[in-house]
Amino acid sequence: MSKTFTRSLPAAALALAIGAALSLPAAANAADTEKCYGVALKGKNDCAAGPGTTCAGTSKMDYQGASWKLVPAGSCEKTASPTSPSGFGQLKAFKEKA
Numbered sequence: 001m002s003k004t005f006t007r008s009l010p011a012a013a014l015a016l017a018i019g020a021a022l023s024l025p026a027a028a029n030a031a032d033t034e035k036c037y038g039v040a041l042k043g044k045n046d047c048a049a050g051p052g053t054t055c056a057g058t059s060k061m062d063y064q065g066a067s068w069k070l071v072p073a074g075s076c077e078k079t080a081s082p083t084s085p086s087g088f089g090q091l092k093a094f095k096e097k098a
Helices: 003-031
Strands: 033-037 068-072
Touching: none
Parallel strands: none
Antiparallel strands: 033 068
């Protein structure tokens, strides 16, 4: 084995281990959050902003029913949403009330 190969192998293994460790908190946090539709302010959504938009930061109005924001698990349906039929965030997209 060449010296270059034996030196780069531990570096590659270290990089892989660090990458895996950094991804663990994100996976754990995903279980602690939920997508909440109708609670994001204009341009502050995390994704799914409905027709005419692409994704994060593209909602066209406050409390857009087709855009969601990640919120702590269990808090969505307790978060105010003036456009929602129930007055609170929803776990699925909805048509805003007039």
